[in-house]
Structure formats: structure tokens, C-alpha cells
Amino acid sequence: MAKKKNGKSIKVVLAYSGGLDTTVAIKWLQDNYDAEVIAACVDVGQAEDLKGHAARAESAGAIKTYVIDATAEYANDYIVPALKANVLYEGVYPAGTALARHLICQKLVEIARKEGATHLAHGCTAKGNDQVRFESSFAVLAPDLKVIAPMREWHVSREEEIEYLKAHGMKVPVKVGSPYSTDENLWGRSVECGVLEDPWVEPPADAYEWTKSLSEAPSEPQNMIIAFEKGVPISIDGKAMSPLEIVSKLNQIAGAHGIGRIDHIENRVVGIKSREIYEYPAAVVLIKAHQALEKHVHMKDLSAFKTLVEQKIAEMVYGGLWFTPLMKALLAFIESTQEVVTGEVHLKLFKSSATVIGTRSPLSLYKMNLSTYGASDGFNHEAAQGFLELYTLPLKVQSVQASQVEGTNGINAEMLGHMNTKIKTQAH
Numbered sequence: 001m002a003k004k005k006n007g008k009s010i011k012v013v014l015a016y017s018g019g020l021d022t023t024v025a026i027k028w029l030q031d032n033y034d035a036e037v038i039a040a041c042v043d044v045g046q047a048e049d050l051k052g053h054a055a056r057a058e059s060a061g062a063i064k065t066y067v068i069d070a071t072a073e074y075a076n077d078y079i080v081p082a083l084k085a086n087v088l089y090e091g092v093y094p095a096g097t098a099l100a101r102h103l104i105c106q107k108l109v110e111i112a113r114k115e116g117a118t119h120l121a122h123g124c125t126a127k128g129n130d131q132v133r134f135e136s137s138f139a140v141l142a143p144d145l146k147v148i149a150p151m152r153e154w155h156v157s158r159e160e161e162i163e164y165l166k167a168h169g170m171k172v173p174v175k176v177g178s179p180y181s182t183d184e185n186l187w188g189r190s191v192e193c194g195v196l197e198d199p200w201v202e203p204p205a206d207a208y209e210w211t212k213s214l215s216e217a218p219s220e221p222q223n224m225i226i227a228f229e230k231g232v233p234i235s236i237d238g239k240a241m242s243p244l245e246i247v248s249k250l251n252q253i254a255g256a257h258g259i260g261r262i263d264h265i266e267n268r269v270v271g272i273k274s275r276e277i278y279e280y281p282a283a284v285v286l287i288k289a290h291q292a293l294e295k296h297v298h299m300k301d302l303s304a305f306k307t308l309v310e311q312k313i314a315e316m317v318y319g320g321l322w323f324t325p326l327m328k329a330l331l332a333f334i335e336s337t338q339e340v341v342t343g344e345v346h347l348k349l350f351k352s353s354a355t356v357i358g359t360r361s362p363l364s365l366y367k368m369n370l371s372t373y374g375a376s377d378g379f380n381h382e383a384a385q386g387f388l389e390l391y392t393l394p395l396k397v398q399s400v401q402a403s404q405v406e407g408t409n410g411i412n413a414e415m416l417g418h419m420n421t422k423i424k425t426q427a428h
Helices: 020-033 050-060 071-084 096-115 130-141 158-167 243-256 281-297 300-318 325-340 383-406 413-427
Strands: 011-015 036-043 064-069 119-121 146-148 181-184 189-192 222-229 232-236 261-267 273-279 343-350 353-360
Touching: 011 020, 011 096, 020 036, 020 050, 020 119, 020 158, 036 050, 036 096, 050 064, 064 096, 071 096, 071 232, 071 243, 071 281, 071 325, 096 119, 096 130, 096 189, 096 300, 130 146, 222 243, 222 281, 232 243, 232 281, 243 281, 281 300, 281 343, 281 353, 300 325
Parallel strands: 011 036, 011 119, 036 064, 119 146
Antiparallel strands: 181 189, 189 273, 222 232, 222 343, 261 273, 343 353
8 A cells, every 4th residue: 555645645535423432543554555544524413422533533643623514414415405305225224324425435535635635534434325325325426536445455454443542652543332233324223243133033122312212102103294395395284394303303293103213134245134223203204205296296106206316316326326417307206396396294193104184285196076976976976888898908819819729718609700800890
């Protein structure tokens, strides 16, 4: 590995989390690359002491630190587009960790340009998804900058990391008593490692922080109305709020009802399966409400095609491909579908379940006079006969043709001749 560039120390912008791996990375980059390290802490709603993290980075040897509040940007520019696309990786996971990584990468590149850095660095391991997300994003946003991954280059155990810091007289930033590896941001929380690595073992109660268990959840349901305008959530129970405020509020309310727990065997980008525990109270409620409203305002073919696009977007978010031309094109399609997604959704929250109990929209394609079986029925019943003649015509043609090739198969000659004559007549 090259320690210097043109005989000078290299300048590196490091994605700094405040944890053990990235704290070790600061000193390791100095020892192995003669690097001047700038530590960047990006706030995406993880509810941590980022100023404390910055102080820790400086004590570890960082020449400069950045603490960036990106929570509103994360809500508006990442969570809202993901909500419009109903992003659920493998139909289950709202992909909050993956989503936030793209914004963190964006901020790191901005800092690198400002500081004249030549390298970017992250604390991801060789087995995880995040290395893919960081380096795929860097490849698009800053293809000229080199990337260093200390934890991938230096195959070291957690115990060895701790000894490394102690040997250099540095404090060890380890959470005492926590058996899990966790990550959280505004959209959700992920938990892994420890006993959770055995998929047969029920997640212990201490794995959860955002959501109540069924026994702890309220014994009475709570109803609420969420309003959307062009696919964007704008209010809860008539009170106007920003997307950031709505997500924060719903995390509290829905989490208290035990909503948002996800236990998932997941296919990682690197080809292995992992057992992941997630808490996504707001995401589960908002995606369910958004999907219900879309059913009111989208035609059948649009709904079916959008579902395919949603699946592709979810896979791309998970795989670190937010900044690609294809993602830009797919998100443009999603945005075009949201012009009519305006209305209100009535939900009941109770014992880990968010149930849609009502929807309404000024742009709804649901028309009572066409759907009702009552006296106000406006559907043209006589038209059904002609419709069915045409709808079933290709089925009859195929059946007759198959009978001629394979034998009548129960269709007698007189009936076959009659059907042939009728089909020929209809064709002319």
C-alpha cells in the first residue's frame, strides 16, 4: 500500500460513526497511509451525540471534524421518494440503512471537494452490504477519488482493535453490555449479531428499543387519519407537518402499539444470507397507507407495472445504486404516478397491526354508482353479454384449434362444426 502521494501526506475524508471500527481507522490510516484524516459525522436521525463523536475523532487524531445535520434532507430527498416507490426489499425491508448510506456518501464527497482531499474512507467490513453502497456511490459521485477500507484491508478481531487503541493510549468507544450490532436513522433501526445469528432463536426482548411487545402495547386501539398530497404525507389527524415531523411522530405512536417489527432472512449483496431484525414503525404505517390510497387513484395496468418498478428500485437501493441513470429514470416514472395520489387514509393501530379502515380521494377512480348493487346502480348490464363474447372469443378459437389437432376431446362433431361456423362468421 502506498503511504504517500508525491512525497506528501494524503488527505482522507472518513465516514465516522463514533464506534470502535472508525475510531481505530483514524489511527490506522495515520500509521499505514501517513494520512491526514478528516472525520465526517452525518446526522440522518440516529439520535446519537454527534458532537461527542466529533470530540472522540479529534482525540483519536483527526485533523478536522464535520458534524452535518442532514435529517430534513434525508426525509425530503430520500425517504419521500422511497415512500412514493413503496420501497420494500424482498417485499419486507424498507431499506432505511441502505437509503441513508447514499446521503452520507453525498456529504462525504462534498467535504472532500471542499477540503481538497484525494481519498475517501469508510469502516465497512468485507462481509457486509455497506461497503458496496459506499463504494458504488463514490464511483458515481467522485470517480477520481481513491477509496480506502481499513477494516477490509486489516483483518482484525474486535479484541485486537481494542488492544490496538489501548497500545496507543486511546479511549475505547465500546458500548458496555450490548451483544448486538445496531444501526439506526430516522426511517428505521436494524439489529444483528449475538444470539440473533441463529434463525431458530426468538429475538430477545432487549433486541428491541423502538417498539413495544404485544403484552406491553395498549389494550385499546388508536385511530388516525393520514393525508397525502401528490404522494407526500402532509398531515396527521388534520395537523399539518413536514415529512420529517410525520416520520418522527409515527415512530413514537406506532412503535408504542408494537408496529414495525420485522424478522427477516435476507439475501445480502455479497451472496450470503443473514438474519436481520428491524424496527420500522413509521415506515410500515406510511407505506401501507400510501399503497391503499394508490389503489383508489391508479388504473389496473399502472398499478401492475408500478409494482415491477418498485421491486427494481428496492433492489437498487439495497445494492447502493441510488445515483445511477437507471435509478434517475425509474424515480422519474414513480414521480409521474404520484400526481393523482392525493387524499386521506383512515387507519387503526392495535397490537402490532396497522389496518386501513377507510380511504377517500377527490381523484378516486372508485365510483359508487358503478360498484353498487343497490337501486342507484348505473352499470350497463346489457353491455356485459357483448363484452363476454369478445373476451372469450380467443379462448373458443384456441379450444377449437386444439380439438382439431388432438381430437374432439369430448366436443362432438356437430358442436365443433357449429363453433367453426360461428367463429368464421365473427371473423368476417
